[in-house]
Amino acid sequence: MLQGELNSNSTLFHLTHLQQLNLAYNDLSASPLSSRIGDLAALTHLNLSNSALGGDIPFKISHLSKLLSLDLSRTDMLDELGYSKLRFDPSTWNKLILNTTNLKELILDEVNMSSIRESSLSLLMNLSSSLVSLSLRDTKLQGNFPIGILGLPNLQELTLSYNQDLKVELPKSNWSTPLRILYLTDTVFSGEIPDSIGHLKSLNQLSLGSCQFDGLVPLSLWNLTQLTELGLAENTLHGEIPSLLSNLKHLTFLDLSANSFNGHIPDVFHNLTKLESLSLDSNSLGGQLPPSLFYLTQLSELSLSANNLEGPIPSNIIELSILKFLYLDHNLLNGTIPDWCFSLSSLTYMDLSSNKFVGPIGKFSTYSMETLSLSDNKLQGSFPNSLFELQNLTYLYLSSTELSGHVDFHQFSKLKSLEFLDLSHSTFLSFHLDNNVDYFLPNLTTLRLSQCKITKFPRFLVSIQDLQELDLSDNQIEGVIPKWFNDKLLYKWKRVDFIDLSFNKLQGDLPIPPNGTYYFSVSNNNFTGGISSTICNASSLNMLILSHNNLTGKVPQCLGSFPSLLVLDLQINNFYGSIPGNFSKKNAFETIKLNGNQLEGPIPQSLAHCTKLEVLDLSDNNIEDVFPRRLEALQQLQVLSLRNNKFHGTIISLSRKTHFQS
Incomplete structure (x- = not known):
């Protein structure tokens, strides 16, 4: 790789007879051309x-x-707005297009063209006899794209994807060009895909994802028999997927996900023998899995998640020999999970969660699995010991099942690649956590053990290097939180963002979350003492839930100034003193619960800054004030409780200005 600036005194510019210059994939140090x-x-x-x-x-x-x-294209140098530092201004663009009358290929992906408007783009019409390939992907183009460019007589490749502010219109008639590749993903359209799309008989690759199309897919599209790639994801297309899909015999990639397709998946895949990736997830498709799906010998990715599919997964499968990704989660599938799901040597990512599967988890005889999700099913039987042989396993989701029996947690130490472990709501399993044995999970970042009948604070957490999420809620953990945990929390774990220790029997001093944490809940325990001023460093918090403990002392004033705090729940404690008086303007508060304490003094004036507030509960305190008319500023407020305080004076109806005697 060449490195350094391309200076004007470079001898390269003396080569005046040079016809081809290729400096791609070098590092020119953000120097200007x-x-x-x-x-x-x-x-x-x-x-x-x-x-x-x-x-x-x-x-x-x-x-x-x-x-x-x-x-x-793709200079990889971005400014503070995320725009490419390589920029075209209108005068340079106009002159270039007017002078290069024989230009066949123009590729400017990710170049900043935000100042180029429709009139300048229209100059491309001057290249009607020469232009074959035009790629303007993610160039920050805005306004209207000249419709005539889509009809250039020699244009074979057109890419305008990821220009979110570019309005494009497809020709509705007389659209017969040699286009082979048409990528318009994430540009602005409206209405239906026009029937004229079917005139592009040479089309191989068509991507119209995230384009705001609605209505039915025109029947003519299913006659584009040369298509190898078809992407219509993330629109609002509806209707049934027709059996005409079988016409597209050359398809290798089909993505109709995140639309509103309904009906059954047509059983026509025996004609689509070249299909490598199929995504129909996030629709309203019902019925059973079509048998022909499981005879696609080239299929490596199958995604049918988030539909209403029902019935079993076929049990006798030998053709899916290279399937790598299997996503059938969030459906109504039932029966037992067939053995091939645990033995297929190519299978690396499998998500069957949120279905109605029953029976045991089979024996794993393949070791390629990296992500396994079987959560939220009615799976029974013992925990599969063969799972501990999956040396490449990185993500394991086994929450909310009916698995039963005894699990020695030390076994998870065999999974050296494990980063994410979710065993929450395993109410029929018994986990043995021996704090006298060293467990070593070097790569674990997320641990979810909510409602697992754990009675001891897990000592193996001390060996985790980079904890990011911890959920030990709704267990039976007793005693004081170990000092090493507090030290790790404040000084070692730099990226911890979620901690839930609620609904246990923990006691002693309150642990303090570090800055970077967005969710922190220790409610329904027996913590005592005050809130350390160290919490003022945790200004990243979105949710702070300390309710139902025996905490005392004053509420730190800094909590009112946290910019992202949505929920502040300190109810049912023994806090005293005043409510924080420094609620900042444009704060994010939606819920404030301070009820059931010993707070006193008036309601602070700055509470009127909480204009997004929906719930305010100050009941059962010693607050002394007149009815707080300033709450009229809280237009989103849905729940207000001031009972059992020392309010006095006249109650004012904020909407009708009607007076009621207190």
Whole structure:
């Protein structure tokens, strides 16, 4: 790889007879493209893609009138707004397009073209006899895209994807071009896909995902028999998937996910023998899994999640020999999970969660599995010991099942790659956690053991290097939280963002979350003492739930100034003193529960800054104030409880200004 700036005094610019220049995949240190590039007037091919260029594209690039191919894509250098540092201004663009009359290929992916408008883009019509390939992916284009460009007579490849503010319209008639590739993902459309799409008989790859299309898919689309890739995901298309799908015999990739398709999945996949990836997830599809799906010998990814599919998974499968991703979660599938799901050697990611599967988990005889999710099913039987042989297992979700028996937690130490472990709501399992035995899970970042009948604080947490999420809620853990946990929390675990120790029997001093934590709940325990001022460092909190303990002392004033705090729940404790008086403007508070304490003094004026507040409970305190008319500013308020305090004076109806005697 070449490194360093491309200076104007480079001898490269002396090569005036150079016809092809390719500096792709080098590191030009965000240097601007020298205006001397215009001295290379003989150039027909210029490729500076992936070369870390920056700055404005020089006007003199327009001197390269013999260019047939120009590629300045993907510079990988972004400014503070996420825009490419390589930028086209309108005058340079206009002159370049007017001068390069024989340009066949123009690739500018990720170049900043935010100042180029429709009138400038229309100049591409001057290239009607030459332009074959045009790629403007993620160039921050805005406004309307000239519809005539989609009808250029020689255009074979057009990519406009990921220009979220670019409005595109497909021709509704007389649209017959040699287009082979049409990528328009994440641009702005409206209405239905026009029937004219069926006139593009040469089309191989069509991507119209996230384009705001609605209505039915035109029947003519299913006659594009040369398609190898079809992506219509994340629109609001509806209707049934027709059996005409079988016409697309060359398909390798089909993505109709995140729409509103209904009916049954047509059993026509015996004709789609080249299919490698099929995604129909997040629709309203029902019925059983079509048998022909399981005869696709080239299939590596099958995603049918979040539908209403029912019935069993076929049990006798030998054709899916290279299936790597299997996602059937969030359906109504039932029966037992067939043995091939645990023995298929290629299977790496399997999610069958949130279905109605019953019976035991089979014996694992394949060791390629990296992600396994069987949560939220009615699986019975003992915990599968063969699971501990999955040396590549990284994510394991086994929450909310009916598995039973005894599990020695030390066994999980065999899973050296494990990062995510969720065994929550395993009410029929008994976990043996021996705090006298060293457990070593070096890569674990997330541990969810809610409602697992644990009675001791897990000592093996001390060996975890980078804990990010911990849920030990709703157990029977007793005693004081170990000092090493508090030390790890404040000084070692730099990325911990979720801690839930609620509904246990913990006591002693309150642990304090570090900055970076967004969820912290220790409610329904027996913690005593006050809240340390150290909590003022945890300004990242979204949820702070300390309710139903025996905490005392004053509520730290800093809590009112946390910018992202949505929920502050300190109810049913023994706090005294005043309510924090420094609620900042534009704060995020939605719920404040301070009821059941010994708070006194008036309601602070700054509470009126909590304009997003929906629940405010100050009941059962010693607050002394007149009826707080300033709460009129809280237009989102749905629940207000002030009972059992020392309010006095006149109650004012905030909506009708009607007076009631207190």
